[in-house]
Amino acid sequence: MKRRSPNRPTAEDKKIQEGLRSSGNIPVHIAVIMDGNGRWATERSLPRVAGHNEGVGSVRDIVEACGQLGVGHLTLYAFSTENWNRPREEVSTLMRLLLNSLQNETDKLHQNNVRLTAIGDIEKLPVKVQDKLAQAISITKNNTGLTLNLALSYSSRWEIAQAVRSIVRKAQKGEIELDDIDESFIADHLTTKGMPEPDLLIRTSGEYRLSNFMLWQLAYAELYISPKFWPEFHRKDLYEAIKDFQKRERRFGLVSEQVRRRKNGGEKSLANKIFESITG
Numbered sequence: 001m002k003r004r005s006p007n008r009p010t011a012e013d014k015k016i017q018e019g020l021r022s023s024g025n026i027p028v029h030i031a032v033i034m035d036g037n038g039r040w041a042t043e044r045s046l047p048r049v050a051g052h053n054e055g056v057g058s059v060r061d062i063v064e065a066c067g068q069l070g071v072g073h074l075t076l077y078a079f080s081t082e083n084w085n086r087p088r089e090e091v092s093t094l095m096r097l098l099l100n101s102l103q104n105e106t107d108k109l110h111q112n113n114v115r116l117t118a119i120g121d122i123e124k125l126p127v128k129v130q131d132k133l134a135q136a137i138s139i140t141k142n143n144t145g146l147t148l149n150l151a152l153s154y155s156s157r158w159e160i161a162q163a164v165r166s167i168v169r170k171a172q173k174g175e176i177e178l179d180d181i182d183e184s185f186i187a188d189h190l191t192t193k194g195m196p197e198p199d200l201l202i203r204t205s206g207e208y209r210l211s212n213f214m215l216w217q218l219a220y221a222e223l224y225i226s227p228k229f230w231p232e233f234h235r236k237d238l239y240e241a242i243k244d245f246q247k248r249e250r251r252f253g254l255v256s257e258q259v260r261r262r263k264n265g266g267e268k269s270l271a272n273k274i275f276e277s278i279t280g
């Protein structure tokens with residue numbers, strides 16, 4: 001598929017984006033728990049599906065804005081392991097929506113140089129969805145812009161359990177020693193292998209919980225809770241979240257002074273070393 005006419009920001013957007021970039025601190029990886037589709041619909045006396053449909057528009061807007069801003073990775077929590085237990089009707093609606101979105105959006109993602117990836121128990125998805133997903137991943141695999149990572153049939157505890165199984169299997173075969181198992185070894189057995197850890201987590205709809213999402217990877221993420229339901233969360237809200245993120249002091253267990261010294265390019269202190277080992 002050839003790449004044509006990528007989307008361009010409006011003049012106003014460009015100004016805001018330049019402002020955010022000028023601080024030199026655009027998150028490398030933003031993770032989003034897209035929540036509140038159902039409540040958005042219920043508030044308008046609409047069926048829940050209307051909220052899910054409307055939510056696709058927010059996905060489009062946030063993906064575009066992240067691409068334009070130069071965010072490296074965007075992980076969207078689109079369907080959790082626990083969501084399989086929702087009423088059958090709602091699950092099939094969500095699967096249909098996912099299939100349609102992959103069908104309709106892949107071309108545009110490709111035009112915008114987006115690389116699509118997915119994490120989760122993908123084999124649980126309907127075969128048609130798996131096929132479309134594999135196709136979209138393959139079409140976009142050499143793109144060099146934003147990596148859009150979809151968490152589908154994903155939960156953190158599922159992910160950790162499968163990592164433990166794969167590590168124990170290696171141990172049983174005698175391929176590894178006990179001392180090989182350190183933090184980076186474990187990270188390499190998670191589905192996010194090779195991805196930077198999220199530095200900003202956004203959750204919409206005012207809920208203050210992680211709902212089994214990236215428990216390992218979010219260890220030092222900055223949390224941003226928006227009161228807005230996902231269908232009403234748009235690029236301006238993303239800009240607010242990033243602005244807020246840029247005001248935070250990320251200390252990684254250190255004291256302020258150490259962090260300041262590091263920022264000012266102080267001597268290669270112990271603080272620097274700890275900081276670098278955590279932030280990569």
Ligand code: IPE
Binds near residue numbers: 040080083
């Ligand atoms: C998020 O919206 C979408 C999914 C979890 C698939 P919800 O469907 O959870 O909406 P609420 O939380 O019920 O409002």
Ligand code: IPE
Binds near residue numbers: 033034211
């Ligand atoms: C989290 O939302 C999962 C996704 C956004 C895909 P939920 O709506 O499923 O989370 P809970 O049930 O409110 O914790």
Ligand code: MG
Binds near residue numbers: 036
């Ligand atoms: Mg919800």
